[in-house]
Amino acid sequence: MELVIENLTKTFKDTTAVNNISCTLSTGVYGLLGVNGAGKTTLMRMLCTLLKPTAGRITWNGADIFTMDADYRKLLGYLPQDFGFYPNFSVEDYLMYIASIKGLRPATARQRVNTLLKQVGLDPVRSRKMRKLSGGMKRRAGIAQALLNHPRILILDEPTAGLDPNERIRFRNLISEISEDRLVLLSTHIVSDIEYIASEILLMKDGAFLHTGTQTEILADIPETVWSCVVPKEQAADLLRRYKVANIRSTPEGTAMRILSKTPPVMSSIREKATLEDIFLSYFGERTGETNDSDDIL
Amino acid sequence: MTQMIYYEIKKIFSQHSAKLALLLLCVTLGVTTFLTVHSVSWIDEQGEKTAGPSAAQKLRAARKEWAGYVDEDVIRRVIEENARVNATPEAQSSNVVQQEIAFSKKQGFYDIRMMIARSFSGFRELDYYLPDSLTPEDASRFYPNRMAQLTEWLDGEAKDTFSESEREWIIQKYQELPTPLWYDYAEGWLNLQTYSATIIMISLLILVFPIAGIFSGEAAQKADAIFFSTYHGRRRAVLAKLCAGFLVITGTYWTMMLIYTAVTLGLLGTDGADCLIAVFRWKTLYELTNGQAYALIVLGGYLGCLFMLLLAMLVSAKTKSTAFAVTIPFFLMFAPGFLSGSHNAMLTKLIGLLPDQLLQMNTVFSLFSLYRVGTHICRSAPLLFAIYPAACILLLPLIYRVFRRTQVA
Ligand SMILES: Nc1ncnc2c1ncn2[C@@H]1O[C@H](COP(=O)(O)OP(=O)(O)OP(=O)(O)O)[C@@H](O)[C@H]1O
Ligand SMILES: [Mg+2]
Numbered sequence: 001m002e003l004v005i006e007n008l009t010k011t012f013k014d015t016t017a018v019n020n021i022s023c024t025l026s027t028g029v030y031g032l033l034g035v036n037g038a039g040k041t042t043l044m045r046m047l048c049t050l051l052k053p054t055a056g057r058i059t060w061n062g063a064d065i066f067t068m069d070a071d072y073r074k075l076l077g078y079l080p081q082d083f084g085f086y087p088n089f090s091v092e093d094y095l096m097y098i099a100s101i102k103g104l105r106p107a108t109a110r111q112r113v114n115t116l117l118k119q120v121g122l123d124p125v126r127s128r129k130m131r132k133l134s135g136g137m138k139r140r141a142g143i144a145q146a147l148l149n150h151p152r153i154l155i156l157d158e159p160t161a162g163l164d165p166n167e168r169i170r171f172r173n174l175i176s177e178i179s180e181d182r183l184v185l186l187s188t189h190i191v192s193d194i195e196y197i198a199s200e201i202l203l204m205k206d207g208a209f210l211h212t213g214t215q216t217e218i219l220a221d222i223p224e225t226v227w228s229c230v231v232p233k234e235q236a237a238d239l240l241r242r243y244k245v246a247n248i249r250s251t252p253e254g255t256a257m258r259i260l261s262k263t264p265p266v267m268s269s270i271r272e273k274a275t276l277e278d279i280f281l282s283y284f285g286e287r288t289g290e291t292n293d294s295d296d297i298l
Numbered sequence: 299m300t301q302m303i304y305y306e307i308k309k310i311f312s313q314h315s316a317k318l319a320l321l322l323l324c325v326t327l328g329v330t331t332f333l334t335v336h337s338v339s340w341i342d343e344q345g346e347k348t349a350g351p352s353a354a355q356k357l358r359a360a361r362k363e364w365a366g367y368v369d370e371d372v373i374r375r376v377i378e379e380n381a382r383v384n385a386t387p388e389a390q391s392s393n394v395v396q397q398e399i400a401f402s403k404k405q406g407f408y409d410i411r412m413m414i415a416r417s418f419s420g421f422r423e424l425d426y427y428l429p430d431s432l433t434p435e436d437a438s439r440f441y442p443n444r445m446a447q448l449t450e451w452l453d454g455e456a457k458d459t460f461s462e463s464e465r466e467w468i469i470q471k472y473q474e475l476p477t478p479l480w481y482d483y484a485e486g487w488l489n490l491q492t493y494s495a496t497i498i499m500i501s502l503l504i505l506v507f508p509i510a511g512i513f514s515g516e517a518a519q520k521a522d523a524i525f526f527s528t529y530h531g532r533r534r535a536v537l538a539k540l541c542a543g544f545l546v547i548t549g550t551y552w553t554m555m556l557i558y559t560a561v562t563l564g565l566l567g568t569d570g571a572d573c574l575i576a577v578f579r580w581k582t583l584y585e586l587t588n589g590q591a592y593a594l595i596v597l598g599g600y601l602g603c604l605f606m607l608l609l610a611m612l613v614s615a616k617t618k619s620t621a622f623a624v625t626i627p628f629f630l631m632f633a634p635g636f637l638s639g640s641h642n643a644m645l646t647k648l649i650g651l652l653p654d655q656l657l658q659m660n661t662v663f664s665l666f667s668l669y670r671v672g673t674h675i676c677r678s679a680p681l682l683f684a685i686y687p688a689a690c691i692l693l694l695p696l697i698y699r700v701f702r703r704t705q706v707a
């Protein structure tokens with residue numbers, strides 16, 4: 001079971017969204033981490049045969065996925081980032097319809113829909129119209145449809161966007177539950193999502209992978225060191241300008257800062273253990289201001 | 299597969315616009331049927347006018363007296379009877395009611411009187427009052443007139459329009475018409491023929507709204523990413539959409555026409571199905587009975603609707619724009635109107651083969667345009683019935699291919 005991406009490139013008119021990416025994915029949960037516009041969605045669309053690559057190829061167990069066509073899609077579950085429903089379908093109808101185009105037999109589909117409605121907690125609203133669902137409920141319906149066909153390959157594009165913290169935890173647990181013996185690729189710019197569940201992390205920036213590896217590998221390879229220090233207020237402003245600052249907080253003793261730097265920013269700096277958030281800042285530092293969930297990062 | 303088609307149809311009709319369309323179709327059906335049935339009128343002995351089914355019943359009784367072969371003897375009797383009514387004080391009176399009373403006595407032989415008017419008027423004119431000036435001796439010229447006027451027209455006004463072989467072909471068609479013609483009361487069929495184009499065209503223009511969204515709706519609702527990433531997404535699910543479109547078009551159209559036809563014939567009578575249309579359109583090149591002609595009108599309407607709606611579906615699949623797709627039938631229906639002012643012979647012939655003609659086969663049966671296919675000469679109706687089924691059959695795989703290759707960017 002191997003999904004191999006070779007020199008994959010996708011160019012839109014003037015932007016290269018995915019730039020010569022290569023990697024091999026097998027069973028496990030992969031966290032695709034990157035800021036807005038990194039090319040996550042474009043990569044995933046190609047993995048779902050929705051977009052033809054400009055160059056390069058994707059193979060599943062050696063066969064080109066675009067040649068496999070339906071045989072490949074049979075293995076696929078996809079939750080798009082920004083997706084719509086048939087607004088006047090009930091949740092149940094919606095899932096039954098998707099089950100039918102996924103090739104499930106009606107009787108199997110009925111059972112599967114019942115199971116999934118319970119699993120994602122939508123059973124009480126099964127006959128409610130899709131357009132009347134809350135954002136979180138819609139996303140759960142989206143996850144349910146992705147799982148209908150017991151996909152071997154599950155691709156989730158920012159599945160936790162718009163979920164409240166409770167939902168987000170529920171969702172993480174759900175993914176952990178189902179991730180056994182599957183390939184799960186999920187994209188996010190929310191670090192905590194993958195901190196708990198991803199076995200491998202793919203750091204993506206400007207259409208390319210900056211770094212890939214397990215959390216431990218990535219943490220060990222951090223290009224900078226994490227320091228903490230307490231400095232007088234006047235000095236803090238200066239440090240903010242010169243360094244990537246992961247955290248800043250006023251204390252009675254002065255301003256406590258968490259700083260990423262190759263060398264100690266001030267004499268009294270203490271070396272800290274790096275977390276995934278520090279990694280994010282280290283790689284995507286300059287652009288943290290652009291991300292939606294900046295409160296999660298800083 | 300049936301499951302998929304079921305949900306596709308459900309998708310179509312779950313939209314408010316589709317529900318509104320269904321409502322409008324029902325209104326159209328009701329109004330057109332009412333107008334069709336009420337276009338039959340009867341004037342009683344007091345000169346009072348009534349319309350609708352009861353009028354049709356009286357008219358039917360009056361016309362039945364004249365049903366049968368329209369031979370020289372019948373023509374003579376009509377000319378005599380017509381003259382007799384004209385001589386009555388009511389007909390001589392300048393009072394409108396009196397004149398209506400006089401007219402009421404002509405209702406039974408009105409159709410045959412019109413045949414006489416057409417036979418004795420010039421080829422491209424109709425003088426309604428002409429029968430009033432005929433004498434019984436003129437009856438013998440009734441059938442020969444048809445050919446005489448044709449040849450006069452072919453030698454004169456239409457001299458440059460037809461080639462020698464076309465000319466012979468037309469003359470032969472005229473000779474083939476079996477005379478004497480059989481006449482019967484036929485208000486049911488005649489009114490169906492006249493008004494069916496209205497119901498066909500309006501249905502098409504309403505139906506395009508739900509149909510145009512079948513393919514573009516996926517992108518519009520942002521449901522395309524999931525749709526195309528599924529097992530059947532680029533195969534059977536597309537086919538299901540195509541089937542759903544076809545079923546909705548076919549189902550709606552035939553339901554409308556069936557109800558329309560059944561109610562109209564039920565109220566106006568089915569008599570006259572076997573009369574040739576030449577009885578009512580003296581100059582036609584088509585040797586068809588009323589029933590056959592109406593069947594072709596309805597079938598043509600179906601083909602025209604199917605073709606235009608499939609084309610709208612293709613545009614919808616290709617451009618992902620419902621709005622653009624909706625304009626297709628409007629364009630195909632109204633654009634030829636702007637061209638028809640032209641005197642270019644080629645262009646006129648081309649216009650005769652455009653799909654809007656299928657929506658109004660009734661007028662096609664009165665046309666004189668001829669086409670050459672190889673060495674064959676043919677009229678437009680057979681050509682239309684050859685071209686458009688083929689076009690529809692070609693459109694189906696085209697729509698399928700275009701849509702299944704959609705990229706979701
Ligand atoms: N259909 C398209 N046409 C042109 N450019 C596009 C298209 N889709 C994406 N792009 C461009 O490709 C780049 C990558 O976009 P993509 O949506 O893949 O990023 P992303 O990592 O998913 O971002 P986000 O976190 O905001 O979802 C962006 O610069 C974007 O503007
Ligand atoms: Mg994205």
